Amino acid sequence: MKLSIIILCWNDFTVIGDCLQSIYATTRSTDFEVIVSDNGSADGSIQFIQANYPLVKVIENKRNLRFAKANNVGIRAAAGEYVLILNPDTIIHYGTLDTMIAFADKHPEAGAFGCRVLNADGSYQMSARPFASLPGELIAGLYLRATGYFGSWFLSDNYPGWKGQTERTVDWVTGCFILVRAELLERIGGFDEQFFYYYEDMDLCRRIWKSGYSIIFSPQACITHLKGQSTNQRLPAVAFALDNQVTRYLYYYKYDGKSGVRWARWISLMSLTLRRLGYGVAQLVTPREERRNRLDLLRTLFRWNYHVDALRLVEYGEEPNLGALAPTRVMER
DSSP states (O other): OOEEEEEEESSOHHHHHHHHHHHHHHOOSOOEEEEEEESOOOSSHHHHHHHHOTTSEEEEOSSOOHHHHHHHHHHHTOOSSEEEEEOTTEEEOTTHHHHHHHHHHTOTTEEEEEEEEEOTTSOBOOOEEOOOOHHHHHHHHTTOGGGGGGOGGGOOSSOTTOOSOSOEEOSEEOTTEEEEEHHHHHHTTSSOTTOOSSSHHHHHHHHHHHTTOEEEEEEEEEEEEOTTTTTTTTSOHHHHHHHHHHHHHHHHHHHHHHHHHHHHHHHHHHHHHHHHHHHHHHHHHSOOHHHHHHHHHHHHHHHHHHHOOHHHHHHHOOOOOOTTHHHHHHHHO
């Protein structure tokens, strides 16, 4: 078996059929298997897959294991030389998987690979970035991303001037499409399950680099990612935003220790203050419902970061009490 495709499903009935159809319709020269790791779907997703795609191996986890743990379940069942982590809200373009496998075979120095990702309207979706860092977050928080043109020391959260049009090594690629050598993936232990949602893909790529392999982005292959359509109907946006905050602190604790966690909190407060000011002024000039909702989210994130004891969060899992938000998030973690 050349390729194992792991798709995490959690009530993704509306998108997973198109994803599976695109895989089988566009892949011609690669021997592959598809494994769906299902996190307790109750919308008919499993029944649909079993009725329409009998070749797909469905693993029923019975509950929501979240992203990292559920993908590890699929990885352990994989038999391929390569493992592709693929979101259910993606559409594979013709020849993409064949092209990526051929590309990977030609680059033994690399451990993982990413391809060009498009939004539903055909515009470019950023799917390869520099690693998150405290200096980089400070640069981004101060709206100084353009300093990245002066060298790698000034990179924040993007590669200035690059929109996936050329082949290059990158720090990490997003979890909607990550092709990894199976032997390497097994050796490094798959995803770190403490990153229950967000940062798990970045952490995986960081460990791939640490293992002595590079990560290469290829513009020769392409997918469409219907960003958010596999998640935005299931929990409020603020719940996912707070998940991001939790795993962000876990990430900096893992790589920068206690001081990194403390600095991460102060950078968050600074960045959120500036963003609230910017959105607030814009809302005064031209009021919009979308902007008002964004301001409400930023206020919640500021409150959460202001009240959080970041060290107790990463060491004991203690979060500030924000009322009605807590039960929703605890249930899903």
